[in-house]
Amino acid sequence: MTRISLSVNGVQHEADVEPRTLLAYFLRERLGLTGTHIGCDTSSCGACTVLLNGQSVKSCTALAVQADGARVTTVEGLAEDGDWHPIQQAFHEHHGLQCGFCTPGMLMASVGILSENPDPTDQEIRHALEGNLCRCTGYQNIVNAVLAAAEDMRSSAAAS
Ligand code: FES
Ligand code: FES
Structure with missing residues (x-):
């Protein structure tokens, strides 16, 4: 297990993760942010796209440990104060x-x-x-x- 610390939609999280855990699964299964969809798991479909330090990435191609210290935004973080982006x-x-x-x-x-x-x-x-x-x-x-x-x-x- 590796300890990671990251900001997701403005909320700071710390977690112990397996080094092989994909960011997509961390977001969905550990943080319950199921708006990030998994359509292929092979970097083909883009359904899992999130922002990592402001840049869009397919979260099935990134390891959770690679997001250590990073700022992640998922679809749940787009709206602000109830107003759609x-x-x-x-x-x-x-x-x-x-x-x-x-x-x-x-x-x-x-x-x-x-x-x-x-x-x-x-x-x-x-x-x-x-x-x-x-x-x-x-x-x-x-x-x-x-x-x-x-x-x-x-x-x-x-x-x-
Ligand atoms: S789940 Fe299809 S690109 Fe990530
Ligand atoms: S896959 Fe159905 S709206 Fe795009």
Whole structure:
């Protein structure tokens, strides 16, 4: 067992973990944060995407011990004070989901994209989301949602 200490959605946690425990399983099974989905376990689907120190990563490809000392954000940490994050609002308004299984990963990957590129093109979004699979939507509404969230976030930043 290895002792780790990390911040998840702003809450500090300490835990003893097996060195082989994947971050995805730590989040789901130890912390009960089941919004992080596991669709493949082989780094193919992106359903497990979270932010690790602000960068999107597939949490089935990271060990929990690699998050020692880090700041992790899961889909449960996106809303603030009961208000949806702009990306959640945009997915809702632009019908960026159907069954919702891919959605937590899509949301977290999208937040990662927008933190690096606040004004992405349609093609840049498609390229950046290549590692996130959706079997339902055909992707167009997801791209529309990310474009809308980007515009919303740029307007908010300009106004503040
Ligand atoms: S569960 Fe991690 S990429 Fe599919
Ligand atoms: S909404 Fe069903 S997998 Fe994307």
